[in-house]
Amino acid sequence: NNLKFIEFYATVKDTELKEIINSQNCCSTIDVSCQKLDDSNMATVIKYGINEKKCKSLNLWGNRFTYKSITILTNVLGGNTTLRELDLSHNLLTDQGVEIISHFLSLNTCAIKDLDLSGNDITDDGAQYLANMLTKNQTLKFLSLNKNLITDYGLSLLVKAVKNSNNKLTVLKLESNPDITPNGVEHAINELKENKILQDIYFKHCKLDDSDKKN
Incomplete structure (x- = not known):
C-alpha cells in the first residue's frame, strides 16, 4: 500500500527532481x-532516492518539508536497513514533526545512525519527544539539534535520557540554542562525567561565556 501511495504521488511535475536524483550514484549519498x-x-524523493537508488545518506536540508513529509517518510522507512544518515536540518518540522520521527525511531525498525534536525524551531516539547526516543532507540549515534529553541530544561531531559537509558549515542550537538545558559551546560557536563559512551556534546554559540564548550 505504501508503494502504491508513492507511485501515485510521484507525479510528472517532479521530472526535474527525478533527474537530479538519478544523476547521483546508487548506494551512496x-x-x-x-x-x-x-x-x-x-x-518523489522516496521513490527515486530511497527505493530505487537505495541511498545510504539522504540530504534534505534547506527545504520546506513539514511534519506531513515526516509522516510519509516514516511510513516507508520501516524495515529499511540501507539508510544510515538523514539530514532534515533547516526545514519546517517543528515539534510536530519531531514527535513523529521520535516515535518512529523508538520502534527500532530502521538503521539510521546519524540524524540532523538543526534549524527546525524545536522547543523543549520536541526535546521531550527526543529524550523519550533515546531511552528506546538502539541505532542512533549522532544527533544534531543546533539552531533550535531548546532551553536548559530541554537539555536536562536529553542529558537524563543519555545518562540513564542510552548506550549508543556518541555525539550530541546543541550549538546556537540561545536559551541554553552556562548553568544548564555546567549541569549537563557534571551529569555526563561518568558516561563512557557519549564522546562529545557541543554548545557553541549558546548563551555562554566561552566561544565554544564541549564535553
Missing part, C-alpha cells in the same frame, strides 16, 4: 538540499 522542495515532493 542523495543530495537534494536547497531545492525549495515541499511536502508535495517527498514521494
Whole structure:
C-alpha cells in the first residue's frame, strides 16, 4: 500500500527532481538540499532516492518539508536497513514533526545512525519527544539539534535520557540554542562525567561565556 501511495504521488511535475536524483550514484549519498522542495515532493524523493537508488545518506536540508513529509517518510522507512544518515536540518518540522520521527525511531525498525534536525524551531516539547526516543532507540549515534529553541530544561531531559537509558549515542550537538545558559551546560557536563559512551556534546554559540564548550 505504501508503494502504491508513492507511485501515485510521484507525479510528472517532479521530472526535474527525478533527474537530479538519478544523476547521483546508487548506494551512496542523495543530495537534494536547497531545492525549495515541499511536502508535495517527498514521494518523489522516496521513490527515486530511497527505493530505487537505495541511498545510504539522504540530504534534505534547506527545504520546506513539514511534519506531513515526516509522516510519509516514516511510513516507508520501516524495515529499511540501507539508510544510515538523514539530514532534515533547516526545514519546517517543528515539534510536530519531531514527535513523529521520535516515535518512529523508538520502534527500532530502521538503521539510521546519524540524524540532523538543526534549524527546525524545536522547543523543549520536541526535546521531550527526543529524550523519550533515546531511552528506546538502539541505532542512533549522532544527533544534531543546533539552531533550535531548546532551553536548559530541554537539555536536562536529553542529558537524563543519555545518562540513564542510552548506550549508543556518541555525539550530541546543541550549538546556537540561545536559551541554553552556562548553568544548564555546567549541569549537563557534571551529569555526563561518568558516561563512557557519549564522546562529545557541543554548545557553541549558546548563551555562554566561552566561544565554544564541549564535553
